[in-house]
Amino acid sequence: MDISIVDKAGSGILAGFAKALGVRMEGRYVYIPEDKGGGYLTGFSWGNDMRMMIRNYHLHHGVSIEWTNHAIEGQEPVVFQLSGIFPAAAAADEQVVPERSSVLICRQTVTSVIAMPSDTAFSSVTIAVFLPYLQQMFGHLGHPAVQTILERNANFAYETTTSPAMFSVASEMHRQSLPAELESQYYKLKCEELLCHIFSMLIEREPLPASQIHLEDIRAIYAIKQRLQSDLGTPPDIVKLSKDAGMSDRKLRRLFNQIFGKPVFEYFQWMRMQEAARLLRSGRLTVSEVGYQLGFTNLGHFTRVFEQHHGIKPKKYSLIS
Numbered sequence: 001m002d003i004s005i006v007d008k009a010g011s012g013i014l015a016g017f018a019k020a021l022g023v024r025m026e027g028r029y030v031y032i033p034e035d036k037g038g039g040y041l042t043g044f045s046w047g048n049d050m051r052m053m054i055r056n057y058h059l060h061h062g063v064s065i066e067w068t069n070h071a072i073e074g075q076e077p078v079v080f081q082l083s084g085i086f087p088a089a090a091a092a093d094e095q096v097v098p099e100r101s102s103v104l105i106c107r108q109t110v111t112s113v114i115a116m117p118s119d120t121a122f123s124s125v126t127i128a129v130f131l132p133y134l135q136q137m138f139g140h141l142g143h144p145a146v147q148t149i150l151e152r153n154a155n156f157a158y159e160t161t162t163s164p165a166m167f168s169v170a171s172e173m174h175r176q177s178l179p180a181e182l183e184s185q186y187y188k189l190k191c192e193e194l195l196c197h198i199f200s201m202l203i204e205r206e207p208l209p210a211s212q213i214h215l216e217d218i219r220a221i222y223a224i225k226q227r228l229q230s231d232l233g234t235p236p237d238i239v240k241l242s243k244d245a246g247m248s249d250r251k252l253r254r255l256f257n258q259i260f261g262k263p264v265f266e267y268f269q270w271m272r273m274q275e276a277a278r279l280l281r282s283g284r285l286t287v288s289e290v291g292y293q294l295g296f297t298n299l300g301h302f303t304r305v306f307e308q309h310h311g312i313k314p315k316k317y318s319l320i321s
Contacts, residue, residue, distance in 0.1 A: 014043055014053070024160070027162060032057045039122075044187050050077070050129040052191050055122040056086070058096050077128040078149060079108050080198055085170040086123050096121050100229070100274070103166070103198055105149060106157040106218070125170055127191045129302065137195065143203040148210040157218045157259050160201045169193050205261050213255060220245040221255050228264075232272045233295030236264050273309035276302075280318040287314045 018025040023032055030041040039057025044217045084101035135150050146265060148156045173190045176183070224241050241264075242252045242296060260267050272294050279290045291302035291314075306314045 013251065014041055017041065032059065036060060042185055046184070046188055048130055049133040050127060050188075050191060051185060052128075053126045055124045055126070056174070058121045059121065060119070076108050077130050078105065078134055080105050080127045080129070080195060081124060082126070082162060082170065082194065082198075083122075083124045085125055085166060086174045091313065095119050098278075099123065101162045103160045103162055103201075104157065105159070105198065105202075107155060125191075125194065125196065129195070129291060133153055133282060134160075137192070138199055141199065141203060143205070144210045145202045145205055146199060146205050149202075155213055155218065157213070157221075159260050160198065163197060165197045166194060168234070169197065208258070210258060211254060213258070217247070217255055218259070220247065221252075221259055224252070224256070224264075225260075225267075228268050229271060232268075232275055233293065236268050238264060269305065270309065273306055276306055276314065277310060277317065280314060283318070287318060289312065 014028070014030050015025060018030040021032075021036060023030060023036065028042050028044070032039050032041075037057055037059040039055075041053065041055050041057060043053035045050065045051045077152075081104040082102075083104070084099045096119045131150065131304075133150060139150060140148075145158055148154050149158070167192055173187065176186060178186050213216060224245060227241070228236055238249055238252065242249045245252060247255075256264050256267070262270065276290050276294055279285050279293070280287070285293065287303075288299050291299050294302070296302035296305075303313055306312075306317070310317060
């Protein structure tokens with residue numbers, strides 16, 4: 001299902017989403033009924049400072065939303081999308097899979113099309129912050145990545161991993177039970193806390209000068225990321241990826257490293273180990289089966305790589321998870 005939403009009030013995406021799906025909205029919550037999936041969406045708006053949306057649901061049928069924001073003319077917010085950040089809404093269907101954990105930072109234009117595949121459990125916090133407020137909070141940081149984010153006319157995308165501190169804050173947001181009169185202030189403080197954790201990870205990156213990047217290049221790099229994710233058993237072929245993306249090997253490597261903070265193969269290996277951990281936690285596969293499924297023909301090599309990433313051997317990880 002394709003949905004087009006024009007957001008003129010600063011929080012219209014929730015109402016538009018509810019209307020398009022034909023589901024009920026109660027106060028600031030959109031509830032997904034069982035015949036359509038399950039779970040909820042909710043959010044807050046703090047005027048010209050920022051907005052927040054929590055997604056904790058799954059859908060039986062895929063949805064694509066094209067979101068156009070006209071809340072403040074001439075000011076496009078910066079979006080911080082924390083995916084897979086807290087336990088997703090429970091689903092009876094075992095085929096429902098959790099979304100991968102990550103933090104995407106970009107202009108809203110990059111996320112103007114929101115894909116919601118079927119049978120995926122979404123558990124995300126998305127914070128949209130307008131530049132004056134963001135500059136007020138983080139303008140003193142001199143890191144090149146931060147300065148790129150704070151520029152008014154720069155296109156960019158950065159992705160970082162989620163940290164234990166982010167999971168902790170998001171869990172508190174998910175379980176909060178304050179009186180309604182204090183909720184808005186509470187959620188704003190928690191959003192600011194999440195932003196601090198995100199920027200603390202950004203400034204740990206090597207302070208390399210950031211290159212200008214076109215929107216088409218951002219989407220091409222993310223298409224490459226999706227290709228890598230779709231086949232974690234096959235190492236990336238940079239030459240073929242570059243040709244398919246219509247850019248040189250050098251440009252692909254530079255932009256990929258700029259966005260993800262890791263070279264292509266290092267990021268691919270990191271994704272493999274995240275998937276390996278998920279498969280081991282599920283308890284459905286043995287260590288050797290997980291290794292072979294992810295393209296490792298040598299179990300000893302898989303064990304060494306897993307331990308390098310997680311600090312523990314996969315067999316022991318499977319027993320304590």
